[in-house]
Amino acid sequence: MKRLRARFSGRGLVVALPYLWLLLFFVAPFVIVLKISFSEVDLAIPPYKPLFSWYAEHALAIRLNFNNYAFLFTDKLYADAFLNSVKVALVSTILCLLIGYPMAYGMARARPRTRNVLLLLVVLPFWTSQLLRVYAWIGLLKANGVVNNVLIRLGVIHNPLALLYTPFAMYVGIVYSYLPFVILPLYANIEKMDWQLIEAAEDLGCRPWQAFYKITLPLSRNGILAGSMLVFIPAVCEFVIPTLLGGPNSLMIGRILWDEFFSNRAWPVASAVAILMLLLLVPFMMWYQSIQARETAGPSG
C-alpha cells in the first residue's frame, strides 16, 4: 500500500499528465498517419488498403508501400511547393520581425498605462475568428475594395490595381495574422531588460543606435527566436490565407495536402506529405530547443 502511494504520488501524476496528453493527441495520430503513408490507395472507406493482413491462417503479412514517398520525389510539383512554403514562411518571418520589433520595443518603453492599452490592442484581433479577419482583407484589397477606391479618389491611380490573389495579398494576410506572435514574446523579453545597460553603453561611447545594436539586440535574442519559431512553423503549413488571398498560383504545401486529401482522396500520398513536412520542421525545433536549454541550464543570462 505504501509503495503504491509512493508510485502514484502527486508529483508523478503531474509529470505524467502532459506525457499522457502528448501520447493521446500527438503520438497516436502521428502513428496512424505514418501507417496510412505506407499503404495503397483503395476505393473504399477509408480510402486505403490495410497494412496488415492475414496470410493463409497463421501468417501475418505486412505490405509496406514506399511508392507514396517515391511519388513525392518524382513529381516536381511537391518539391516546388515545399520550397515555396519555406520561402513564404521565411519571408513572412522576416517581415514580421521587421514590423514587430519596433512595435514591441515601443511598447516596452512606453509608460505603464499606455503599455497596457497597447498590449490590449495587440491581443484584440484574437477576439474575432481568423477566418473573418482574412475575409476582411478580401474586402480591403479587391478591385473595387477600400484600398483601390481610396487610391482612385486621391488620384494616385486611375485603374484599380490587382492586389487580391497576388503574392502581395498573401504576405499581407500572413504578416497581419502572425504579427502578435512576434510582438508578444519580444515585448516580454525587451520589457525585462535593464534600461541602465543602455545608459552604461552610451556612457562608454555608444551612440543610441550602436547601443541598440550591441546591447538591446543581442539581449533580445531569445525573444527574436521565440517569435520567429511561432511564425515560421505555422506559416510553413499555412493553408487558409494562401487559398483565400493568394490565388491559384500560390503553391504551398498546406494547399497540396488539402487537395490530396479532399479533392483526390489520395490519403496515403497526403499522409506522406504530412510526414515529410514534419521531418522538415524537426531540425528547426531541435535547434531552437537546444538554444533554449543552453540558456536555462547555464548560469549565464
Add this chain to the structure above:
Amino acid sequence: MTSVAAEMAKAAPWNDPHARPYVELVRVSKFFGDFKAVDDVSLKIYRGEIFCLLGASGCGKTTLLRMLGGFESPSSGRIYIDGEDMSGVPPYERPVNMMFQSYALFPHMTVEQNVAFGLKQDRVPKAAIRERVAAMLDLVKLGEYAKRKPSQLSGGQRQRVALARSLVKRPKLLLLDEPLGALDKKLREHTQFELIGLQHQLGVTFLVVTHDQEEAMTLASRIAVMDHGEIAQAGTPTEIYEFPSSRFVADFVGSVNIFEGKLVEDEPEYVRIASEEFGGTIYVSHGISAAPEATVWAAVRPEKILMSTTPPQGADNVARGAVQDIAYLGDLSIYLVKLATGKVVRITRPNTTRHAEAIGWDQEVYLSWDPSSPVVVTR
C-alpha cells in the same frame, strides 16, 4: 599610504581663489514638472578630488550626478568640465564615465569584454585594448576572472568589474552612484580603502554620490551635504562635522544634541546662551554673528560631553540628569541621560577598560563640556 584626500586637504585648492576648478557647476537647476529636483546649485570641484554628494534619498544628488553624466540636461545653469561647456553634449561624447549603482554590467559579455567595451567603441588598437584591459583587471584583482560572465561573480567582484570598466577609458571625471551600496558592511569598509588607493594611483577626479555619511567621511576630500535639491553645506569632512552651518547638517552628519536658547551675552570672544531645554546657561568660547536676543541653537556632539558622578567645577555648561538607557556597542557605549528639564541627551564614551562601567541605569550624573565644544547655529 597617504590618501589623495589627505594631500588635497594640505593643498586645499578650494581655499585658493586663483585655483582653476576642474569641474564647475554654475547655478544649475533641474525641474521635473513642478518638482524642483536640483535648486540653483553652484559647485567647484578641483582636479584629483574625491568629492562626495551626501544626502537622503530624493535630495537631488543622483539627478545632479546624471546631469554631469549627460543623462539629464539642466533646466537652467551651466556645467563645465575642464573648462569646456557641457551643454548639449551627449553622454557618449563627454570625457566622463559613470559607475552605476546597479553596476549595469552587460550580461551577455565576459568580464574582459565588459571592460574592453568602451575602448573598442573608441577604436583603440586591438593590442592596446588587450594590454589596458589586462592591466586594469590586475589592478582590481580580477585577472583570473577575465573569461567569466557577470552572473558567475559575487557582488564584490561585480562592483570591481564595474569600476574597472568605468576607469579603463581614463575619464577626466568618474561619477560613482552609491558605489558601495550593494556590499555588506565588512566588504564595504575594505572596498572604501581600495577605492581611495585606486584613485590615488590613477589620479582621476571622483564624484561620489552616497547617503552613507560614514562612507562620505572616509572617502571624501570634500563633502557637499544636500537637502531638498540645495547644497546645505560644502566643506572638508572635518568642517562638516565640527563646524556644521545649520541644524540640518549637524543632525545629518553624525549624531548631535541640540539645545535651543536665547542669546543673552554676545561678545567677540564668547557668547552665553540661556537655554530652557538645557536648564541653565551655555557658555561658548567663540563669537558668533547673530542679533542680540535671537533664538539660536547650540549643537554638542555626544563624544564631547563629559559625564561624572561628582559635580564638576563652574556653573556654566553643567546639567544634572539620570541615566535612562545604555547601549553597549563593544568599542563604545551610548548613554541616554534624561535632564531635569525632560530633554534626553546622548553621550558616547569609549570603553577603555574591560571592566564593568561604574555608571549604571538610573544613576544620577553630571554632564559638562568644554566651552569650545558647542557649535552655535542660527538656522
